[in-house]
Amino acid sequence: MATKRLRLVRLRKAAGHTQETLAQLLRVERSTVVRWEAGTTEPQPWMRPSLARALRISDADLSSVLADVIETRSSVSECIDDNPTKVDLVEAAHLHKTVHDLGDRYDKEPSTTLLAAAGQLHGRVVNLRKQVPNARVRRALFEVEAESSILMGKLVWDVSQRRNHLEPVAYLDQAIYAARQAREPCNESYALLRKSFVALYGEKNPDKGRSLADEAAAVARSHSPSLTGLAMLHVAEGYAMSGNRTLCETALLEAATQIGEVTDADMAAGSYSIDEYNRLAGSCYLFLGLPVEAQPILETASKSLTGRKSQAIALGNLTLALIRQAKLDEAAATLHRTIDVVEMTRGGGGLNLAFAAGRELRPWREEPWAQDLYDRLLALMAPN
Incomplete structure (x- = not known):
């Protein structure tokens, strides 16, 4: 051992x-x-x-x-059947379900609690895929590998608090390759979209992020209105980060059009809704320096979103919109709500926005209400 x-x-x-x-x-x-x-x-x-x-x-x-x-165990191969020829489509389906079960927990639990199990599962999937001789089973495992690679990219980026960009991108590139081998355009599109997140929010490179989101939309366009719409929202965000309101709103309009085309047959139907549209549209107007326009959109999103990590991002952006209008009482209350959600999920996006709001409150740092918020933000920095 x-x-x-x-x-x-x-x-x-x-x-x-x-x-x-x-x-x-x-x-x-x-x-x-x-x-x-x-x-x-x-x-x-x-x-x-x-x-x-x-x-x-x-x-x-x-x-x-x-x-x-x-x-x-001394190696990943000891965690699996010693004879890969025994692995069949039933085993592949079981692994697929296990990845889905972990993915369902992503938005509800801290990524640190999921990373070890996801990493072990991902290693098992890759090891099996490399060894299994049956072509149909290998293709099924490529599909599982694409999803487990995406999950690992999300978790590793979250755990690093969006500071480590290279490792998540490596997992996402692995997902793109696996999705292409499995002929799964939805997984390929989503992996490209996750790469755009790293470029937009991690590297702060709106042109690169917009290009990746555009590529994701192109891959998804014939297969999933849901993913196409979600990708176009991030195209819009890239334009907003660059200060181009006209092209941003054009992309938002296309994203909104896709909502009406989503059906139950869409493989990614659960990934895009009017709530996600509002969250990202609000973010766009915030990047464009229009907090008055952003506020009501983000208020609607923060009340409707059920995913905790997405809700934390909406609340964090709403806090920024309120601070930039000097609505300090509302901003303080909203930042407390943001921290409440972040404490449960430790999501990198919400966490970073909470700290961004804290930085914008520095002119009032001597006020007792601001000191209470700084105490809570400081507690978020402690290892959990």
Whole structure:
């Protein structure tokens, strides 16, 4: 049996580091970090304070983390049937359902609680797909791999608080390849769309993000009005980030048109609704510097959205719209609501918007109501 420090791995990812970036920060070889996480060696005492700071934990907590070494199976292949020829379409369907079950939990639970299980499942799917000899089963596993890769991209980006862009994009590229092998345009489109999110919100590159969203819409156009509409909303957002109101509103109009074309036959029908339209349309007007126009749209979205992570984003943007109109009492109350939701989900989008609102409240930081909000924001920074 092999060993592993799973808590150390989770904390490293939560801090937004890959093994390589953590090694660079600490001026050690990547293989040294690998051995720490495998539980075969420990950091030298003089290095531990730097490691604790990199992981955003106390020295005492680090000692506990380093002591937490568990036995694991020595390889992914030990987690699966030793004979891949026994894997059939029933097993592929079971894996598909398991990925869906984890995906259903994504919007309700912190990504940190899902990452380990999703990573183990993803590894199993990829390992099986590489070994299975039956072409039909292999294609079915490519479809599962596309969905598990998308889920991993979402989780890793969330856990890094949207700081680690390379690893999520690598998972999404893997999803695009797998979707093409499975001839699944909806998964291909959604993976492209998730890449556009990284470009728009992580890299702050509206042109790149808009181009990726446009590509996602083109892939989905003949297959899913739902995904086409969702992609066009992010095309609109890219234009809004660039300050082009005319092209933004043209894309919003096309996105709205797609809502009326969604039917039960649409494979992605659950991913796009008038609530999502309102959330992103409100965001567009906020990027365009029009908080008065954004406010009522975001108010409607925040009341109607059932997904907690999406609701946190709508509330965070609504807070910004209120601050920019100097409606401070309403802004404070809305930021408290935003933090309430973020505390449950730890979603990267809502978390970042909550901190953005906090930065815009700095002129009033000495006010007691603002200090209460800063205390809550500070608590969000603590490892959970």
